[in-house]
Amino acid sequence: MIEPLTYEDVAEDYPKVFQGGPPRCGMGIGLGWENLLRELLQAIEDLLPAESDFKVDQIKEKFGGLRFYIFSQTLPEKTLKRIRKLIDFTEGLSFVTCEVCGSRGYAGTESSRYGWIKTLCPEHVEERSRGYGPDGTRRPTPYVEPK
Numbered sequence: 001m002i003e004p005l006t007y008e009d010v011a012e013d014y015p016k017v018f019q020g021g022p023p024r025c026g027m028g029i030g031l032g033w034e035n036l037l038r039e040l041l042q043a044i045e046d047l048l049p050a051e052s053d054f055k056v057d058q059i060k061e062k063f064g065g066l067r068f069y070i071f072s073q074t075l076p077e078k079t080l081k082r083i084r085k086l087i088d089f090t091e092g093l094s095f096v097t098c099e100v101c102g103s104r105g106y107a108g109t110e111s112s113r114y115g116w117i118k119t120l121c122p123e124h125v126e127e128r129s130r131g132y133g134p135d136g137t138r139r140p141t142p143y144v145e146p147k
């Protein structure tokens, strides 16, 4: 079970980032990525002017990684470029960060067997694998470190 990090958990700490309100297309990531996300939000907060048309469109997990979508038509290209770099950097780190607990994780583990791709630490791979047996049996699967 991945406990979600909600908009309410972080929004008020980054008033310039969220001046447009909650992400239009929602927010769906686990609590384990809170530190990662906060680093990104703070860095963007520091770059934004007091008022802008900046909006966060969506924050989600896809194929084991963080996705962070933004919108702005008026921010200078230089600022947008800087923000995009920060987003790329954070998305990269998400692939080695357990989405449940924030420990060192690995993306894609067990995905071929169970049809899911998540970035998890060995402990949470083990936990999540219970009940995911191909024939519905509830047996834990051994953790296999990716090559």
Ligand SMILES: [Zn+2]
Pocket: 098, 099, 100, 101, 102, 103, 120, 121, 122, 123, 124
């Ligand atoms: Zn974990």
